[in-house]
Amino acid sequence: MGAVVALLLTGCGAEAVPSPAATSSQLQAEVVATEMVVGNQQRVPIGVTDHNTPVNDATVHVRSFVLNGNTGVFKGESDAPFKGQGLEGGGTYVAHLTFDKPGDWGVEVTASRPNGAHTTVRLPMNVIALPVVPGVGQAAPATHNPTVRDVSDVETIDSGRPPDDMHQLSIADAIQQHRPALVVFATPAFCVSRACGPEVKVVQSLEPAYRDRLAFIHVEIYRDFKPDPSKKQLAQAVIDWRLQTEPWIFLIDSKGIIQARFEGPTATDEVKAAIDQLLH
Numbered sequence: 001m002g003a004v005v006a007l008l009l010t011g012c013g014a015e016a017v018p019s020p021a022a023t024s025s026q027l028q029a030e031v032v033a034t035e036m037v038v039g040n041q042q043r044v045p046i047g048v049t050d051h052n053t054p055v056n057d058a059t060v061h062v063r064s065f066v067l068n069g070n071t072g073v074f075k076g077e078s079d080a081p082f083k084g085q086g087l088e089g090g091g092t093y094v095a096h097l098t099f100d101k102p103g104d105w106g107v108e109v110t111a112s113r114p115n116g117a118h119t120t121v122r123l124p125m126n127v128i129a130l131p132v133v134p135g136v137g138q139a140a141p142a143t144h145n146p147t148v149r150d151v152s153d154v155e156t157i158d159s160g161r162p163p164d165d166m167h168q169l170s171i172a173d174a175i176q177q178h179r180p181a182l183v184v185f186a187t188p189a190f191c192v193s194r195a196c197g198p199e200v201k202v203v204q205s206l207e208p209a210y211r212d213r214l215a216f217i218h219v220e221i222y223r224d225f226k227p228d229p230s231k232k233q234l235a236q237a238v239i240d241w242r243l244q245t246e247p248w249i250f251l252i253d254s255k256g257i258i259q260a261r262f263e264g265p266t267a268t269d270e271v272k273a274a275i276d277q278l279l280h
Contacts, residue, residue, distance in 0.1 A: 096141060178254045182206075
């Protein structure tokens with residue numbers, strides 16, 4: 001893996017194909033997750049732009065299809081409300097869809113704004129049987145990401161300024177101690193998607209209410225970035241977890257099993273709901 005890939009509005013590697021119902025609007029929609037996996041109620045984040053500027057006031061509906069040649073078999077649908085709480089103006093529209101088999105799928109995204117802008121686009125997606133990035137129900141890799149005990153300067157393991165306080169435990173520590181954990185992989189200073197800094201703040205905002213029951217762990221994407229950022233390398237934890245984008249959030253239970261994962265910008269209410277489900 002050469003470098004962390006930007007999580008931008010680039011879909012899953014294919015161009016959006018306007019449906020017959022599409023207008024000539026400058027409104028565009030893209031799937032902004034890189035990995036879709038077979039399963040029930042999978043999170044499908046959608047980015048919507050108007051004249052290439054992200055918007056948060058659209059009404060978005062998503063329909064899913066299994067593709068068979070040039071035809072598609074309808075499988076399900078979901079509203080996709082905007083989720084931006086805590087993300088400093090960022091965020092995505094989040095649908096939840098069930099993918100019952102791997103292969104070529106498509107989603108039809110209909111978006112409309114109060115100003116009258118409207119579009120419908122069809123986006124191809126590849127759904128895989130098993131996740132590449134560690135997935136729900138799998139054992140979390142017991143990574144020994146560096147903590148404050150391992151370094152003389154926390155700024156060497158956290159590019160945020162100031163660094164946060166989520167470097168007390170490694171993922172391996174939490175698993176060994178049978179502590180439920182929230183792990184956020186993010187690089188506030190070098191994030192290509194520009195979502196890492198806000199995402200770390202989302203996690204920090206939840207820390208006071210849950211820190212007695214949940215270990216909060218921030219893993220920096222890079223190492224060796226101080227004093228010379230040009231010499232930065234991917235952190236071993238990022239390689240261990242096979243991450244190609246940032247940020248990511250994982251929730252791990254007391255048995256070391258991943259119970260939830262979020263790729264890309266994830267709002268405070270989404271993360272909080274997942275924490276509550278983990279700890280219930």
